[in-house]
Amino acid sequence: GKPILEIKNLRTHFFTDRGEIPAVDGVDLYLNPGEVLGVVGESGCGKSVTSLSVLKLVPSPPGKIVSGSIRFKGKDIVPLREWEMRKIRGNSISMIFQEPMTSLNPLFTVGQQITETVRLHRGISRKKARSITLDMLKKVGIARAESIIDEYPHQLSGGMRQRVMIAMSIACSPEVLIADEPTTALDVTIQAQILDLIRRLNEEQGMAVMMITHDLGVVAEMCHRVAVMYAGKVVEEGSVQDIFKNPLHPYTQGLIQSVPRMNETRERLYSIPGNVPILSKNMQGCRFAARCPYVMQRCLEALPNLTEQETGHSCRCWLHETPQEDAV
Ligand code: SF4
Numbered sequence: 001g002k003p004i005l006e007i008k009n010l011r012t013h014f015f016t017d018r019g020e021i022p023a024v025d026g027v028d029l030y031l032n033p034g035e036v037l038g039v040v041g042e043s044g045c046g047k048s049v050t051s052l053s054v055l056k057l058v059p060s061p062p063g064k065i066v067s068g069s070i071r072f073k074g075k076d077i078v079p080l081r082e083w084e085m086r087k088i089r090g091n092s093i094s095m096i097f098q099e100p101m102t103s104l105n106p107l108f109t110v111g112q113q114i115t116e117t118v119r120l121h122r123g124i125s126r127k128k129a130r131s132i133t134l135d136m137l138k139k140v141g142i143a144r145a146e147s148i149i150d151e152y153p154h155q156l157s158g159g160m161r162q163r164v165m166i167a168m169s170i171a172c173s174p175e176v177l178i179a180d181e182p183t184t185a186l187d188v189t190i191q192a193q194i195l196d197l198i199r200r201l202n203e204e205q206g207m208a209v210m211m212i213t214h215d216l217g218v219v220a221e222m223c224h225r226v227a228v229m230y231a232g233k234v235v236e237e238g239s240v241q242d243i244f245k246n247p248l249h250p251y252t253q254g255l256i257q258s259v260p261r262m263n264e265t266r267e268r269l270y271s272i273p274g275n276v277p278i279l280s281k282n283m284q285g286c287r288f289a290a291r292c293p294y295v296m297q298r299c300l301e302a303l304p305n306l307t308e309q310e311t312g313h314s315c316r317c318w319l320h321e322t323p324q325e326d327a328v
C-alpha cells in the first residue's frame with residue numbers, strides 16, 4: 001500500500017544569532033496506514049522539530065521549512081496556507097505532547113474545549129458535540145466523564161490531563177496521530193495505561209501513529225517500525241526486529257546497549273560517551289564521528305548515504321557502504 005504520510009528530504013532550519021541551524025537536515029520518513037512508527041534519538045536530534053514540521057507548528061521566526069515535501073495522502077502540505085492547515089490539524093492529523101497543560105486552555109472546561117474542536121470541524125449542534133465529547137472521554141478510560149467534562153484543566157491530575165488531551169485529539173477521528181513523548185512526564189503506572197490506550201486506538205480504529213520518543217522500551221512495546229535520528233538526520237530505519245536484533249549503525253548499537261535489561265542490575269547505566277554535535281551548515285562528514293568507536297578517515301571527509309542493507313532496513317554509515325559508492 002501507499003504511505004499515508006511521506007516526508008522527503010525535509011529541511012527545517014532555525015535562523016538565530018549563532019547562524020543558520022539545520023535542526024532537521026534532509027529527513028526522509030514514511031508512515032503506512034495503520035502503522036505505529038517510532039522516531040527515536042537523544043534530545044536535540046531533530047525528532048520533535050520533525051513532528052512539529054508535519055503540522056507546520058514550528059515557531060516562525062526563527063524556524064522555517066526551507067525545503068522538502070510532506071505528503072499527506074499524496075498531497076504536499078508544505079505549500080499550504082495557515083487557514084488550510086487549520087482544516088488538517090486535529091481533523092486529519094492530530095498531535096499530543098509531553099505536557100498537556102500547554103495545549104489545554106486553562107480558562108475553559110474540558111467539555112468546552114473538546115466540544116469546540118468537534119464543532120469547528122464537524123459543524124454540529126452544541127448538544128450533539130457534548131454527547132460526542134462524553135463518548136470520547138469514556139473511550140479514553142475516564143470513568144467519571146459526566147463530572148470531568150465540567151472541570152478545568154488545573155483541577156485534574158497529570159494522567160487525567162493527558163487522557164483529556166488524547167480525547168481532544170481523537171475527537172475528530174484523525175487518520176494520523178503524532179505523539180511526542182506522550183508519557184515522559186507521567187509515573188510508570190499511568191504511563192503504561194496511556195500507552196495501552198494509544199495502542200488500542202491504533203488497533204481498533206486503524207489510526208496510524210508516529211511515536212516520538214527517547215525511550216527504547218516504549219518502542220519495543222508499541223512500534224512496528226523505527227527510524228533512528230541523529231543530529232538532524234535519519235541514521236537507521238527498519239522493523240522493530242531489525243533494530244533490536246540486528247542494529248547496524250554504531251549509534252543505534254550504543255542506544256540499545258544503554259537500555260537496562262531485565263534481571264540485570266547495573267551500578268551505572270551505559271551511555272554513549274560525548275555529546276550531540278552543535279549543528280551548523282558547515283558540518284562535514286558523518287555527524288556521529290566524534291562519538292563513534294569505529295571512526296575512519298573517510299567518515300570525517302564525507303557524509304554517508306542512507307542505503308538499504310536488506311529489505312526495509314536502511315543505515316547511514318560507511319561501514320555498510322562500499323567504497324565504489326563514494327561519489328557523494
Ligand atoms: Fe562511525 Fe564512520 Fe559509521 Fe559514522 S560513518 S557511524 S563515524 S563508522
Ligand code: MG
Nearest residue numbers: 047048180181
Ligand atoms: Mg522533544
